[in-house]
Amino acid sequence: MFNDKIEMVLLDMDGTLLNSQSEVSPKNKEILKQLISKGYKVAIATGRNYHEARSVVKDIAGLAYITNNGSHITDFNGEIIFNRTIGQEDTISLLKIIESYPSLNYSLAAPEEIYMKSKLKFIKMVLSHKGVFKNKLNLFKSFALIKRLIRLFNSRKTSDNIYEVLKNSSLAVQKIDVMGKIDEMESFKKRIVESFGEKFKLSSSSKDNLEINPLNISKGTGLVYLADKLGIDVKNCIAFGDGGNDLELFDIVGTSVAMSNSEFSELKKKADIIAESNDDDGVAKILTRLLVVKA
CATH class of the missing domain: 3.40.50.1000 (HAD superfamily/HAD-like)
Structure with missing residues (x-):
């Protein structure tokens, strides 16, 4: 009301x-x-x-x-x-589980920067989700979306060894965003709960993602x-x-x-x-x- x-x-x-x-x-x-x-x-x-x-x-x-x-x-x-923030040891443990699922891609979000496992996989997933590959968007919207993705591509970071980044930098991870196939996402979510109980807050902004935050x-x-x-x-x-x-x-x-x-x-x-x-x-x-x- x-x-x-x-x-x-x-x-x-x-x-x-x-x-x-x-x-x-x-x-x-x-x-x-x-x-x-x-x-x-x-x-x-x-x-x-x-x-x-x-x-x-x-x-x-x-x-x-x-x-x-x-x-x-x-x-x-x-x-x-x-x-x-999510602690360094917990972040590393979560990443190792994520990497055991071939379709899953992740990003580590700090207040001012984001590290991604694969920029190319991320862009492909977003384009597929938005319907660009299925002709659901008109040409203007497709170009606008691609323009936005290019900005994201340029602003986000990757590393050949994200574990070294975590161990040797002050990266303050506040959220781990995981994207992938819906069936693997369900399996992944169950595994997180089995491995960590209620240690993290889990939520979703869309059907094909899982967002991991600190508890509460x-x-x-x-x-x-x-x-x-x-x-x-x-x-x-x-x-x-x-x-x-x-x-x-x-x-x-x-x-x-x-x-x-x-x-x-x-x-x-x-x-x-x-x-x-x-x-x-x-x-x-x-x-x-x-x-x-x-x-």
């Missing part, structure tokens, strides 16, 4: 605030700027790391960031107020921490999302909005409101209607 005392807006990025070209539409951008100018608090809540999230919305001033699924939080002044870390815990710092009741917050990693956020927030393009039926069932898709300015349309700002 909608709470008319909204003080803070939380926004997932991919599939929610961002369209299929991984951009913030002019309408979405204008609405967020209006809300901030009127005194509303607006926070990004994403599985992306801080560097990538900030770079996509850099021309929107005054945002807070809950990134790496809640492992890293910065306030509205850009100050780090929360930071949690989620977008939901990130909301609670940020709201407490601001003296805001979580019931006076509205959150938008489309993925499995938004489920706990929806359990906590006062008003939850799922995108119509979401693949997660459970998320839609939890939601108070279903918005139009991320390609139809769903975020802007709901905020315009509920918070009485200009479209």
Whole structure:
């Protein structure tokens, strides 16, 4: 049910605030700027790391960031107020299990950098997932997606020996993102639980990925921490999302909005409101209607 005392807006990025070209539409951008100018608090809540999230919305001033699924939080002044990592030994143990599955690819996300096992495999997986190889996207969208992937390719790092990097650097791994075939992903998830019990927080932003965070870390815990710092009741917050990693956020927030393009039926069932898709300015349309700002 909608709470008319909204003080803070939380926004997932991919599939929610961002369209299929991984951009913030002019309408979405204008609405967020209006809300901030009127005194509303607006926070990004994403599985992306801080560097990538900030770079996509850099021309929107005054945002807070809950990134790496809640492992890293910065306030509205850009100050780090929360930071949690996966230990080095645990990271190495997890990577050895991942590497036993031929189809799985992984990335290690720190606040400012990301290491990947294979950039080429990652790009192939994303293109296949988005439907480029199946002609589901038109030519313009395909080129826009490829352009984005080239930026990711250039910004992410690889190493011939990631174990040496982990042992000899200060890389602060906050999230391990694993992508691959859905059947192998299910097997992998079961093996993680069998090997480590409930030592890690497991979530998914899409059907073909698994996101591994430190225990008791989620977008939901990130909301609670940020709201407490601001003296805001979580019931006076509205959150938008489309993925499995938004489920706990929806359990906590006062008003939850799922995108119509979401693949997660459970998320839609939890939601108070279903918005139009991320390609139809769903975020802007709901905020315009509920918070009485200009479209």
